[in-house]
Each structure stands twice: as structure tokens, then as C-alpha cells.
Amino acid sequence: MSALLELVDLHVWFELDGGRELHAVRGVSLSIERGERLGLVGESGCGKTTTALSILGLLPPNASVSGRVLLDGVDVLAGGEETIRQRRWVDVAIVFQGAMNALNPVRTIGSQIVEALELHQLAKGAAARRRAAELLEQVGIPGDRAERFPHELSGGMRQRAAIAMALSCNPRVLIADEPTTALDVMVQAQILELLDALSRDFGLALILVTHDLPVVAQLCDRGAVMYAGEIVETAGVEALYHTPRHPYTRLLFAATPDLDGARSDIASIPGAPPRLDRPLQGCPFLPRCDSAFAPCATLRPELRVVGDAHAAACHLNGVPALTEA
Amino acid sequence: MSENGHRPVLEVEDLVVRYPVARGLVGTVLGRPRRAVHAVEGVTVRVRAGELVALVGESGCGKTTTAQAVLRMVEPDGGTIRFEGRDITKLGVRELRPLRRRIQMVYQDPYESLDPRLRVRATVEEPLVIHGLGGSKREREQLVRDALERVELAPAELYLDRFPHELSGGQRQRVAIAAAIVLEPRLLVADEPVSMLDVSVRAGVLQLFDRLREGGLGLLMITHDLSTAARFADRIAVMYLGRIVEEGPASEVIANAQHPYTKALLSVVPRRDPRERTRPQILRGETPDAVRIPPGCRFHPRCPIAIAECREVDPELTRPAAARSPAQRAACIRV
Numbered sequence: 001m002s003a004l005l006e007l008v009d010l011h012v013w014f015e016l017d018g019g020r021e022l023h024a025v026r027g028v029s030l031s032i033e034r035g036e037r038l039g040l041v042g043e044s045g046c047g048k049t050t051t052a053l054s055i056l057g058l059l060p061p062n063a064s065v066s067g068r069v070l071l072d073g074v075d076v077l078a079g080g081e082e083t084i085r086q087r088r089w090v091d092v093a094i095v096f097q098g099a100m101n102a103l104n105p106v107r108t109i110g111s112q113i114v115e116a117l118e119l120h121q122l123a124k125g126a127a128a129r130r131r132a133a134e135l136l137e138q139v140g141i142p143g144d145r146a147e148r149f150p151h152e153l154s155g156g157m158r159q160r161a162a163i164a165m166a167l168s169c170n171p172r173v174l175i176a177d178e179p180t181t182a183l184d185v186m187v188q189a190q191i192l193e194l195l196d197a198l199s200r201d202f203g204l205a206l207i208l209v210t211h212d213l214p215v216v217a218q219l220c221d222r223g224a225v226m227y228a229g230e231i232v233e234t235a236g237v238e239a240l241y242h243t244p245r246h247p248y249t250r251l252l253f254a255a256t257p258d259l260d261g262a263r264s265d266i267a268s269i270p271g272a273p274p275r276l277d278r279p280l281q282g283c284p285f286l287p288r289c290d291s292a293f294a295p296c297a298t299l300r301p302e303l304r305v306v307g308d309a310h311a312a313a314c315h316l317n318g319v320p321a322l323t324e325a
Numbered sequence: 326m327s328e329n330g331h332r333p334v335l336e337v338e339d340l341v342v343r344y345p346v347a348r349g350l351v352g353t354v355l356g357r358p359r360r361a362v363h364a365v366e367g368v369t370v371r372v373r374a375g376e377l378v379a380l381v382g383e384s385g386c387g388k389t390t391t392a393q394a395v396l397r398m399v400e401p402d403g404g405t406i407r408f409e410g411r412d413i414t415k416l417g418v419r420e421l422r423p424l425r426r427r428i429q430m431v432y433q434d435p436y437e438s439l440d441p442r443l444r445v446r447a448t449v450e451e452p453l454v455i456h457g458l459g460g461s462k463r464e465r466e467q468l469v470r471d472a473l474e475r476v477e478l479a480p481a482e483l484y485l486d487r488f489p490h491e492l493s494g495g496q497r498q499r500v501a502i503a504a505a506i507v508l509e510p511r512l513l514v515a516d517e518p519v520s521m522l523d524v525s526v527r528a529g530v531l532q533l534f535d536r537l538r539e540g541g542l543g544l545l546m547i548t549h550d551l552s553t554a555a556r557f558a559d560r561i562a563v564m565y566l567g568r569i570v571e572e573g574p575a576s577e578v579i580a581n582a583q584h585p586y587t588k589a590l591l592s593v594v595p596r597r598d599p600r601e602r603t604r605p606q607i608l609r610g611e612t613p614d615a616v617r618i619p620p621g622c623r624f625h626p627r628c629p630i631a632i633a634e635c636r637e638v639d640p641e642l643t644r645p646a647a648a649r650s651p652a653q654r655a656a657c658i659r660v
Contacts, residue, residue: 043524185550185593186607187383211523211524217599218602237599252524255524257553258555258556259552259555259591259594260601268530268532
């Protein structure tokens with residue numbers, strides 16, 4: 001049985017001015033099953049959005065990609081741009097932060113969904129309009145708002161409209177890139193509730209790309225923590241919080257204020273992530289790590305299984321024999 | 326004088342700020358009544374020396390307008406603003422100037438608030454030059470170095486000659502704070518000071534506020550993030566549609582919230598621990614716009630415990646029956 005969506009050893013390079021190369025994604029492998037909610041979490045520049053965009057073939061022209069993106073076991077990257085385009089929206093759809101760039105400002109939201117349905121030959125005319133109304137209702141937009149333009153809607157309603165657009169081709173995977181970052185906390189709760197219901201009711205697999213660990217902890221089944229272009233730890237969200245096996249995961253949670261931690265100490269992580277336009281030696285987290293020891297300077301830790309559905313890339317979980325290095 | 330001996334640096338009383346809504350040509354010709362956005366409707370807030378007060382709420386609740394009025398960047402339509410005991414509500418530009426250095430501001434976006442062409446030295450020195458402070462060039466240089474070291478950009482030599490683009494987001498925000506505290510203000514107004522920063526560096530900037538506060542600075546922090554307010558504020562004031570609906574010691578407002586709006590807000594804050602999945606009490610719909618304020622209690626259309634009377638009575642901030650602290654107040658007739 002192959003996974004619904006699987007990334008195998010994905011690398012992305014960006015060519016920069018002056019011939020330099022930025023190695024933004026460095027060997028990311030992950031898989032997601034039907035109905036599963038995966039949080040891809042990390043700080044700015046960690047490669048989480050680049051990873052998400054590469055699944056849809058939406059990277060800018062100066063990017064080059066290697067590795068495999070498998071949908072039902074079929075490599076969509078191997079077929080080139082044409083295969084990706086066929087699969088985009090149909091199998092995998094994406095919504096972005098702010099939602100404005102996904103919507104055409106001069107068309108009503110209803111007509112945009114009708115257009116998407118007709119373009120993909122899923123419905124025509126009256127049937128398409130009925131389906132559009134249905135989709136809008138599914139995401140909690142009252143029918144009478146279908147005739148509104150994007151700028152006439154609030155931020156939360158726009159994000160709902162973008163989700164309705166993304167759902168128009170019945171995708172099996174929905175990627176949500178910081179879907180609630182620009183929204184107020186109450187509207188954020190409404191959108192997270194909607195994503196939760198969509199994955200429960202329709203078996204939609206969800207990849208939530210975010211910097212916000214608590215949002216992942218609340219919405220997702222599993223989290224994959226990215227640092228410097230790599231997944232450094234992946235586990236069920238409870239294990240991630242209660243028994244992290246990578247110091248970065250532990251320190252990131254410790255840097256995040258929590259309501260109950262009212263007077264508990266939170267601590268920032270000193271230093272900054274490494275530059276990705278140069279080769280890295282040893283563990284990329286080493287300069288900021290509070291638990292580093294000798295092997296970390298020379299050996300790059302691989303993502304290894306450390307428990308049930310739990311993997312981490314840290315030598316604290318065992319240093320490989322030198323022959324493996 | 327308060328019970329703990331700390332003087333109030335800022336006392337805002339019954340602040341009202343309204344923005345006129347453009348009627349448009351048609352509206353003007355037809356003589357439609359002028360309408361106004363009731364951005365702030367009777368806000369009272371006080372900040373003492375050495376205290377961090379968090380003004381919390383969703384966008385459009387009036388928290389930023391309140392901050393701007395304190396800085397006299399918008400003109401109040403009512404109420405008074407006292408700074409160190411002196412009424413500054415009506416002061417003119419000339420009279421305000423000497424006060425400006427005592428009330429400083431830190432903005433949300435350190436990428437926009439710093440001039441990209443200025444080195445760190447010039448950015449931090451500029452306020453001194455503008456206010457004609459700091460004496461000689463050499464003395465100013467020393468003040469700049471001191472300010473940088475107080476914001477933990479130390480040793481200062483490492484940072485003095487850098488441009489903003491050579492700094493991380495957290496370092497930029499520290500430079501912005503250095504440029505504010507170099508004038509030795511008594512009050513710092515910080516509008517969402519860490520929301521643009523990466524999670525791993527936010528705590529460092531907030532702990533810096535902790536230390537500045539211990540040095541006697543009064544801080545008014547505008548934030549939408551209750552978790553941050555819970556950890557760093559001494560007092561929290563929750564705003565909804567231009568009003569403070571609940572206020573009190575931070576620990577009480579978080580652990581023993583009384584107003585239904587505060588309770589709802591707290592229930593939807595995502596928690597770090599997945600086992601603490603609370604049952605979020607999600608309010609339906611959106612905050613009504615501040616042009617059409619609902620009659621009675623402005624929260625009643627979305628309130629889960631509203632009764633008929635709530636449509637008539639505009640509740641005052643009073644001590645709720647279940648409050649443990651005498652300093653806790655909520656504007657709700659049902660508590």
C-alpha cells in the first residue's frame with residue numbers, strides 16, 4: 001500500500017545572483033495518509049513553504065528540484081510540468097495566508113468558483129452555479145454572499161472563499177500555508193474548526209504549514225519540525241510536546257508562551273539559523289543547541305526512528321558507527 | 326500615590342476618539358447625516374512606573390487608536406490624558422515637544438520602522454540630535470553605546486556600524502527599542518512589538534521589556550496575543566468595540582476571567598500541550614463595525630449569556646461577584 005502523498009529525498013535549490021546557490025530544502029522525506037492532518041512547522045527560512053510549493057510545482061523559475069513526489073505511488077515530478085499541472089488542484093490544492101492573492105479582485109467569489117468548475121470540466125452552467133453555492137455553504141459562507149467581490153468580504157470570509165475555491169475540484173490533499181496568520185484569534189478559531197471538519201467529514205488530508213506550534217498541537221495528528229531545510233523531528237503531536245527527541249523541538253516549545261505558563265519561564269533560542277547558501281558541516285542546529293557534544297561538529301545527524309511513528313535527527317539518540325557516516 | 330508607592334505615569338480617563346466616515350458626493354448632496362467610527366468610547370486605563378499593562382483585543386477594537394491618542398498622534402474627542410500628573414490632552418505642538426522624549430513608541434514592524442540607509446549608530450543617535458540632548462558628539466556616542474548594551478546588543482562595537490539589513494528581525498527590534506530608550510522615557514508604548522518576529526527570538530525581546538520595567542519604566546503594550554500578555558503583563562485590559570470590557574491583574578484575568586468575551590477569547594487560544602484541547606467557545610459572526618454600535622451592551626448580539634436587559638443597559642466596569650481581586654473589573658450585568 002503506498003501512501004496518499006509521499007515526498008522522497010526532496011531537494012530544492014534556488015539560483016541566486018552571482019551564480020550562488022541556496023540549498024533551501026535538503027532531503028525532505030514525509031508521507032501523509034487519507035484524512036491525516038500533518039503540521040509542517042518551523043521558523044522563517046526553514047524551507048517549509050518551499051517544500052509545500054514544490055508538491056504543487058509552484059516554485060519560481062530559478063528553483064531546481066530533485067527527489068520524488070509520489071501521489072498514490074506515482075511520481076508526479078517525473079512526468080514534468082504537464083503531469084504536475086494535471087494533478088494540481090485536482091489531487092492537491094493550496095490556500096495561502098491572507099487569501100487575497102488566490103482570488104481575482106474583479107470577479108465575484110461565486111463566479112470564480114463556477115469558472116474553476118467549468119475549466120476543470122466538473123460542471124457547467126446551472127449545475128456549476130449550484131455546486132458553487134454548495135461549496136460556499138460548506139465553508140460557511142451564506143448563499144447571498146456569492147455575489148460579493150473579494151474586497152467586500154472580511155479577512156475570515158475571504159479565507160473561507162479561498163478554501164471553497166481550493167475544494168472545487170475535490171482534492172484529496174489540502175495544503176494550507178499559514179492560513180490563519182493574518183487573522184484575529186476568534187476568526188482563526190473559526191477557520192481551524194472548518195479545516196478540522198473538512199478533514200473529518202471528507203477524509204481530506206491536510207498539510208498545515210505554519211510557524212505556530214500551538215496551532216499544530218491543537219489541529220494536527222502529527223507534526224514535522226523543520227530546521228535549515230531539513231525535517232529534524234517528526235512525531236504525533238503529543239509525543240512532540242511531551243517527549244521531544246530533538247533539542248530544537250524542545251527549545252521551540254519552551255520559547256512559546258502559553259496561557260497556563262503564566263509565570264513559568266520562557267526562553268528564546270540564542271543565535272540564528274545557518275545560511276543555506278554555503279555547505280553545512282555537522283549538525284545545522286549545533287551553534288544554538290544546549291546539548292551538543294563532540295560528534296555534532298563533524299557528523300550530520302540523519303533522521304532516525306526513535307519510537308513509534310517518531311523520528312529525530314539528533315546524535316543524542318545514538319551516534320552512528322563511523323562506517324555509516 | 327498608589328498603595329505600592331509607584332506613581333502613575335499615564336492616566337487615561339474616559340477617552341473618546343471618533344473618526345468621521347466619508348459620506349461621498351451623493352451622501353453630501355442628499356444631506357445624509359454625518360456618521361462616525363466610534364473607535365474608542367470611554368476608555369480608562371492607568372500605567373504606573375515599573376508596570377507593564379497589556380491592552381488586548383481583536384483588530385478594530387480600538388487598542389491601537391488608544392495608543393495613538395496617548396501619543397497625541399490622533400486628537401481625542403473627549404476624556405483626558407495625564408502624563409506624570411499633568412493634563413496633556415489639549416497641549417499644542419510646542420508644549421508637547423519637551424514631553425515627546427518622555428513618551429516613546431516601539432512599532433510592530435522593525436523592517437519598516439528603521440531607516441534602511443542609516444547605520445545603527447545614526448539610528449540610535451538621531452533622537453538625541455532631534456531633541457538637542459546628549460551634549461557633545463563624544464557624550465552622545467557614549468549614550469548610544471549604553472542604550473545598545475541595555476538592549477543586549479553587546480558589545481556595542483559589533484553593532485554600531487551595521488545597517489538594518491545586516492541584522493536579524495530580533496536585533497532590529499532591539500535597535501528600535503534602543504532608539505526609544507536612549508531618551509530615557511518614562512513611558513514606552515509598544516504596538517504588537519513581537520508579532521513580526523520569529524518565535525525563537527520573541528521571548529528575548531519580551532524579557533528585555535521585563536528588565537526595562539524593573540528599571541522603573543512604565544509600559545503600555547498593545548497585543549492580540551493573550552498568551553504573551555499572560556506571561557509578561559502585570560495587568561491586562563481586554564477591549565471590545567472601543568470599550569474595556571474587563572481588566573485586572575494579569576493572573577486573575579487569565580485564570581478567573583469574568584466577562585463572557587474574555588472567556589470566549591481565552592477558550593480559543595491554542596495551547597502548546599495537545600492534551601489540553603479545550604472546548605473552544607467560538608463566537609459566531611464577526612465583530613460588528615464601529616459605525617453601528619449595538620445598543621445596550623455592545624457585546625450582546627454575540628454573547629452566549631445575554632438576557633433581554635442586555636439590549637437596553639450599557640454596562641459599566643464594576644467588580645464582579647466572583648472576582649478574587651479587588652482590582653478586577655468587568656462590564657457585564659450578568660457577573
